[in-house]
Amino acid sequence: MRYELYYWPGIQGRGEFVRLALEQAGADYDDVARHDSGAMMRMMDAKAGTKAGVKPGPNGGPPFAPPFLKAGKLVIGQTANILLYLGARHGLAPKAAAGQMWLHQLQLTIADLVAEIHDSHHPLGPSLYYEDQRAAAKRRSAEFWQQRVPKYLGYFAQLQAGSGGAYLTGRRLTYVDLSLFQIVAGLRYAFPNRMERFERTIPGLVALHDKVAQQPNIAAYLASERRIAFNEDGIFRHYKPLDRD
């Protein structure tokens, strides 16, 4: 089965967590919007289910926002939900139901962190430009690095340290490790100064990042043009004033 991924074509964004899982799995997928820019919007236009597209019903319906994944007849929205689905099917999650639920819980905590990363440059709301909320972004970024980064990354670092392996839940790589790779890479891009100092306190997560980057499928992906470069339209944005204390 060929998956269809629907996400904004110009950014890594939340879609990148899905792309990394598909790439590591060696799954056959079409990143649809990269070659058909109208396709995603046509699916979103069909929200009411009155046109062609995804009709609502008890077993499915139109997604609120991208990314969403088409897998045969299924249309799966919400990043963590997509990974819950893919993880079980591609060896990126434990086989036991309890393990899958635990991994999903961790991914949902990463989703909370991702929302806070976005808020660091958009504290007054996603509909306003960064340029219209610079002062608030500076305050929020400072609070984010003082309080939130240590809390989130400290938690994940503790789990990795206690896992008995290089990865977050042990010796086997899961989709959560792929996502943590992206968190470390993204924070390095957005806040090179702050992150350089902070990452000395989380050597286990840095090693995890490096080990993920060395996976053959991931290394090939990162070197390909399928990997969109970080930029100032995504989750991780580099604005110099936000990177200064």
Next chain:
Amino acid sequence: MRYELYYWPGIQGRGEFVRLALEQAGADYDDVARHDSGAMMRMMDAKAGTKAGVKPGPNGGPPFAPPFLKAGKLVIGQTANILLYLGARHGLAPKAAAGQMWLHQLQLTIADLVAEIHDSHHPLGPSLYYEDQRAAAKRRSAEFWQQRVPKYLGYFAQLQAGSGGAYLTGRRLTYVDLSLFQIVAGLRYAFPNRMERFERTIPGLVALHDKVAQQPNIAAYLASERRIAFNEDGIFRHYKPLDRD
């Protein structure tokens, strides 16, 4: 099996979405922190797994934050993850896997909305007091009501209108309906002025709210002392300046 719910005892907060599901299901549960205020913190203290508490491993580990639910040996964190688990076991979700995944997707979209509701009074970060971010909260609340509420509640209203029943996915009540009840009730508490005007545009969701409130188990719960009153420590906070245009 008697469930144990761990959540802050003085607020509805995110725990309320779990409480509503447990109450509607008529499940046997202990809201532990209501009578043992140290219990939750002891579980959280055990994050590293070095003391008594939840030890990390491939199939489970300590939660990042409350709410979490103890179900036998399982410790399940993240609100939407808990509801995914409870829904399938208590008739609050479809039986088909596709239906459960769709419902979970909707709950994750509600979780995104809940985070934005919290940000409306805490735009500069969760670690600062409201009093230290009033001006930013006023701007964020305005943007929230101009852009975000219509987008989120418009989406859910469209789904309800197309469902062929009173509920979001049809004629059967699910945990997502319980959560939408809470969203409507909470927005009425926090923003009585703005919500009174807005809810004229979403009659189907208001009717859904009323229908949930009339469920015998929910009505009994709302009238009991188990239902904590809304207050200014939770997700939904009533600050008059934020309710004015």
